Amino acid sequence: MSYYETIRSFAAEKVAPHTTRADKEGRFPIESFEAIRASGYFGMMVPKEFGGLGGNMLDHAEACMALGEYCATTALCYMMHNVATLAVVMFGTDEMKREFLPQVAQGKKIMALAFSETGTGTHFYNPEIAARDNGKTAILNGSKSFVTTALVADEYLVVAPSLEGEGLDVWSVPLGAKGLSFEPTAWDGLGMRGNNSMPMILESLEIDKSRRIGGALKGTAVVFDAVGPLFIAGLAAIYSALAIAAGNAAIDRAKNRRYGDNPLSHIPTVQEHLAKIYALAQSAKALTLSAAKRGAEGAADTFAQIVAARINASDNAVEACRLAMRVGGGAAYTKRLPLERLLRDSYAAAVMAPSVDVLTIWLGRVLTDQSPL
Ligand SMILES: Cc1cc2nc3c(=O)[nH]c(=O)nc-3n(C[C@H](O)[C@H](O)[C@H](O)COP(=O)(O)OP(=O)(O)OC[C@H]3O[C@@H](n4cnc5c(N)ncnc54)[C@H](O)[C@@H]3O)c2cc1C
Known part of the structure; x- marks a missing residue:
């Protein structure tokens, strides 16, 4: 069985029971996280030599999709953990890998991403926080605007301007x-309501240079070669899952x-809506899994494929949910059905x-042999 099938069964049993409460109360789905911890799936991106599952981009996408069908919030937090883990796997020193990866594999160390800032928003690769060289340590000052899994995660990858004055540090x-x-009371999102996304404050935070992933002048590669592709593929998977879940509901x-x-399903207009939702969801799923497979194979067109998958899945999820709301009628407008949450x-x-919007521009540039940025 693929990870998609096994984790889907796992999620139906262990994650789904906590989804409604997390959404209604804006509460982190800690029970789902504990179940994932016990399952070993937090070790998805950890190489087998460190006790993990040794997964690749396709395994990651399948896991995110399977979780996302039952709880998009849980899938989002899980996805970011995998992404941050890969940064350590690809760029961590041997010492850092020995310290981090066995703990990640055992679910004892949960990771999160602190990239975005208020000043630069979606352009998270232009951080404005201050980073000062302090010999063996660095001093960080500033704030991050959205940090998912805040207060639950054990480690946060913080993007900062490079100490060397060129590029990024992580x-x-x-x-x-x-x-x-x-800021614990800050998250009150329209959706993804359990994800504990909060602003992070860094106040004269002194950090040892051994915690700079990849060391000097490697942060840009950490962001664009490790974090970026797995993140984009993961989001494509989660939004494909939302389209699938909307279709099922x-x-x-x-x-x-x-x-x-006479059931609604006997009405031709309803049948048409269901068929369109199915086509949207299957297209999102198929493109995401094939793009992630390209990534797992290290194919040259991976970037274009996963960006296309993310764009497609994002648009299809919203459209599938919109049509599903029509099928659900007035009941869908209430919390009796899961449809309004999915929307x-x-x-x-x-x-x-x-x-x-930004990825669409990047894709157009890459397809015409230009640098994305
Ligand atoms: C549920 C959720 C969880 C999140 N979790 C995290 C997290 O864990 N870690 C983290 O670091 N961040 C996280 N974020 C932050 C997120 O990824 C974005 O950085 C943030 O939402 C964008 O910031 P903003 O609101 O300032 O948007 P803006 O930067 O103000 O963008 C507004 C709009 O302008 C458009 N736009 C801006 N520039 C361009 C351009 N050059 N070309 C075309 N269009 C453009 C954008 O597409 C966007 O639609 C999360 C966000 C959400 C919604």
């Missing part, structure tokens, strides 16, 4: 570091809502950095 800042704090409603003996979650698709 620092792994542990929860509890002196000078690190979050709409089919369920169409079969079970009856006027007398709200789907609206994060286009705006998460790099946004679909």
